[in-house]
Amino acid sequence: MAKRTPTSLKDGKKTNLKSSFNALVYIPRFFKEIWNVNKKIFLLSTFCRLIGALLPVIILWIGKLIIDEIIHQTSIEITDYTQLWTYVGIEFALVILSDLISRAISLTDGLLGDEYNIATSVTIIKKTNQINISLLEDAEFYDKLERARTQTTGRVGLMSNVLGQAQTAISIATLVAGLIYFEPYLIILLVLSIIPSFINEVRFSQQQYSLARSWTSERRELDYLRFIGANDKTAKEIKLFGLTDFIVNRFKNLSQEYYELNKTLAIKRTALGFVFNVLGTLSYYGAYVFIIYRVLSGVITLGELTFLSGSFNRLTKSLQDFFSRFTRISESALYLKDYFDFIDISILSKTKEDVPLPKHIKQGFEFKNVHFSYPDSDHEILKGINFTLKAGEKMAFVGQNGAGKTTLTKLLLRFYEPTSGYILLDGININRFNKAEYQEFFGVIFQDFFRYEFTVKENIAIGNIDELENQTKIETAAELSLADAVIAELKHGYNQQLGKRFSNGQELSGGQWQKVALARAYMKNAEVMILDEPTSALDAKAESDVFGRFIGLTEGKTSIIISHRFSTVRQADRILVLEHGKVLEIGTHKELMQNKTLYSELFSLQAEGYQ
Numbered sequence: 170m171a172k173r174t175p176t177s178l179k180d181g182k183k184t185n186l187k188s189s190f191n192a193l194v195y196i197p198r199f200f201k202e203i204w205n206v207n208k209k210i211f212l213l214s215t216f217c218r219l220i221g222a223l224l225p226v227i228i229l230w231i232g233k234l235i236i237d238e239i240i241h242q243t244s245i246e247i248t249d250y251t252q253l254w255t256y257v258g259i260e261f262a263l264v265i266l267s268d269l270i271s272r273a274i275s276l277t278d279g280l281l282g283d284e285y286n287i288a289t290s291v292t293i294i295k296k297t298n299q300i301n302i303s304l305l306e307d308a309e310f311y312d313k314l315e316r317a318r319t320q321t322t323g324r325v326g327l328m329s330n331v332l333g334q335a336q337t338a339i340s341i342a343t344l345v346a347g348l349i350y351f352e353p354y355l356i357i358l359l360v361l362s363i364i365p366s367f368i369n370e371v372r373f374s375q376q377q378y379s380l381a382r383s384w385t386s387e388r389r390e391l392d393y394l395r396f397i398g399a400n401d402k403t404a405k406e407i408k409l410f411g412l413t414d415f416i417v418n419r420f421k422n423l424s425q426e427y428y429e430l431n432k433t434l435a436i437k438r439t440a441l442g443f444v445f446n447v448l449g450t451l452s453y454y455g456a457y458v459f460i461i462y463r464v465l466s467g468v469i470t471l472g473e474l475t476f477l478s479g480s481f482n483r484l485t486k487s488l489q490d491f492f493s494r495f496t497r498i499s500e501s502a503l504y505l506k507d508y509f510d511f512i513d514i515s516i517l518s519k520t521k522e523d524v525p526l527p528k529h530i531k532q533g534f535e536f537k538n539v540h541f542s543y544p545d546s547d548h549e550i551l552k553g554i555n556f557t558l559k560a561g562e563k564m565a566f567v568g569q570n571g572a573g574k575t576t577l578t579k580l581l582l583r584f585y586e587p588t589s590g591y592i593l594l595d596g597i598n599i600n601r602f603n604k605a606e607y608q609e610f611f612g613v614i615f616q617d618f619f620r621y622e623f624t625v626k627e628n629i630a631i632g633n634i635d636e637l638e639n640q641t642k643i644e645t646a647a648e649l650s651l652a653d654a655v656i657a658e659l660k661h662g663y664n665q666q667l668g669k670r671f672s673n674g675q676e677l678s679g680g681q682w683q684k685v686a687l688a689r690a691y692m693k694n695a696e697v698m699i700l701d702e703p704t705s706a707l708d709a710k711a712e713s714d715v716f717g718r719f720i721g722l723t724e725g726k727t728s729i730i731i732s733h734r735f736s737t738v739r740q741a742d743r744i745l746v747l748e749h750g751k752v753l754e755i756g757t758h759k760e761l762m763q764n765k766t767l768y769s770e771l772f773s774l775q776a777e778g779y780q
């Protein structure tokens with residue numbers, strides 16, 4: 170398979186050091202979110218870290234006092250160990266406290282992380298729901314969504330890192346103060362030893378992020394291949410068509426490329442990391458020799474030697490930690506940027522008006538010269554559509570595959586805006602109404618309705634989730650859609666788990682699923698009903714029954730039915746025939762049969778098939 174260059178690399182959208190640092194501006198907003206999640210735990214965690222930051226220097230200082238006291242006691246004749254044992258006792262208590270503090274920090278970080286995780290997942294689900302359908306079908310948007318969704322653990326790690334960083338910074342400040350007090354020159358040695366490894370860390374982590382980011386869409390493809398390669402829904406076709414090798418090879422080629430790039434980077438990072446660390450160790454031993462020399466010359470005590478070498482050692486480690494954590498923070502902050510970019514996606518519609526929606530439709534809908542192309546496509550799907558759907562009318566949309574029937578309903582539902590032309594409701598452009606309120610007006614069952622792996626009861630109540638506990642309403646809806654007979658056969662009736670994903674789940678046939686989904690339409694007393702091929706999997710008898718009921722029940726209601734079955738279509742008040750994105754004809758069954766164009770031709774063809 171030909172090698173590909175990741176899309177974002179092709180576009181030259183590489184991230185650089187500057188963007189890593191710029192991303193740090195998101196940290197205050199991030200902490201504001203964490204603070205809002207649980208103020209008490211956040212304060213507790215901060216307090217523990219403050220104590221944890223001061224403990225190292227105190228413990229080292231007590232160590233110095235102990236050694237100086239031992240030397241003092243061995244040099245005098247009348248010994249008194251009270252002071253010595255007191256120091257040992259204090260050190261012991263401090264070590265215990267230190268352990269307690271570090272456990273408390275892990276605990277609070279874990280709890281806060283979990284709560285933050287829940288909160289962001291909810292935010293992402295809600296935001297996805299607010300976003301225009303047109304964006305949901307956009308590949309670039311999916312990349313953003315994937316980065317926002319999958320980097321949750323990264324964000325929790327970032328929280329610990331930033332808090333840990335503050336703790337290390339305080340710790341470093343106290344240790345540096347100790348060094349300055351005794352041997353200020355050691356500071357220069359310390360700084361020199363740490364700079365190369367810092368630069369190394371920053372460079373590599375930025376490259377790592379750049380690589381991961383530029384591969385977002387390829388990772389999405391890898392996930393997809395993993396999904397179709399090992400999934401109960403695709404297993405039949407994969408086996409039957411012998412697709413395993415095809416999928417495995419495609420997966421391997423793509424992942425191998427990423428693996429190689431990542432490997433090169435990781436090896437370089439490790440090798441250079443080692444070299445720079447040796448520099449750090451060298452400087453430590455340089456400092457150690459210097460301190461020993463100072464003790465031998467009698468300038469400082471043995472206790473001070475322990476304190477200084479301990480402080481220096483700890484400082485080297487803390488500084489290394491500090492810098493490597495700093496690069497990790499700026500790296501994760503870039504992921505944070507992805508998350509905030511996602512939740513900041515503007516959801517403003519083109520018009521800001523909020524014209525009140527009529528309680529009931531008086532005149533109906535009117536399509537006026539509506540043209541439409543899907544975003545980023547120059548193929549015009551609808552080419553100047555004009556028709557009216559009167560209040561209370563039942564209209565059927567008919568046409569060959571791809572004629573634009575579903576697209577027409579998507580415009581009516583305001584999933585998309587017409588490229589030009591208008592859709593009016595009682596004379597008012599539908600884009601002037603509040604979108605959410607307007608969409609509440611409709612009860613819709615799509616041809617690709619979703620099979621929720623919930624219970625039957627929940628699957629039906631999805632049509633009007635506020636009525637989840639209204640068993641009578643759910644049962645009535647099931648009777649009307651003929652789902653009641655299906656449910657009667659299920660072991661747990663309305664509480665039967667559907668699908669195979671969860672334990673005790675029961676899979677349904679295509680037609681049975683359709684009956685359950687159809688019941689959703691009856692859960693809401695919607696002004697306008699749209700059924701987009703909801704009966705394609707039903708047998709002829711069931712379909713006729715379902716429509717008989719539907720027509721009876723929606724008496725006086727405005728509705729649209731999309732169907733390829735003319736026995737159903739002919740029951741509509743009027744039929745709109747679409748061809749290549751244009752209205753070819755519109756009228757009653759009788760009128761269209763007399764026209765002797767596409768409708769009568771297709772009707773006769775289907776009628777022959779049934780003979």
Ligand SMILES: Nc1ncnc2c1ncn2[C@@H]1O[C@H](COP(=O)(O)OP(=O)(O)OP(=O)(O)O)[C@@H](O)[C@H]1O
Pocket residue numbers: 306543546550568569570571572573574575576577
């Ligand atoms: N999200 C989309 N982005 C781009 N093109 C699309 C999208 N959805 C549909 N199309 C295209 O729009 C055209 C009309 O599709 P539509 O689903 O409206 O047809 P239809 O009449 O409902 O067909 P069918 O009877 O097969 O359901 C098709 O050519 C299809 O490829």
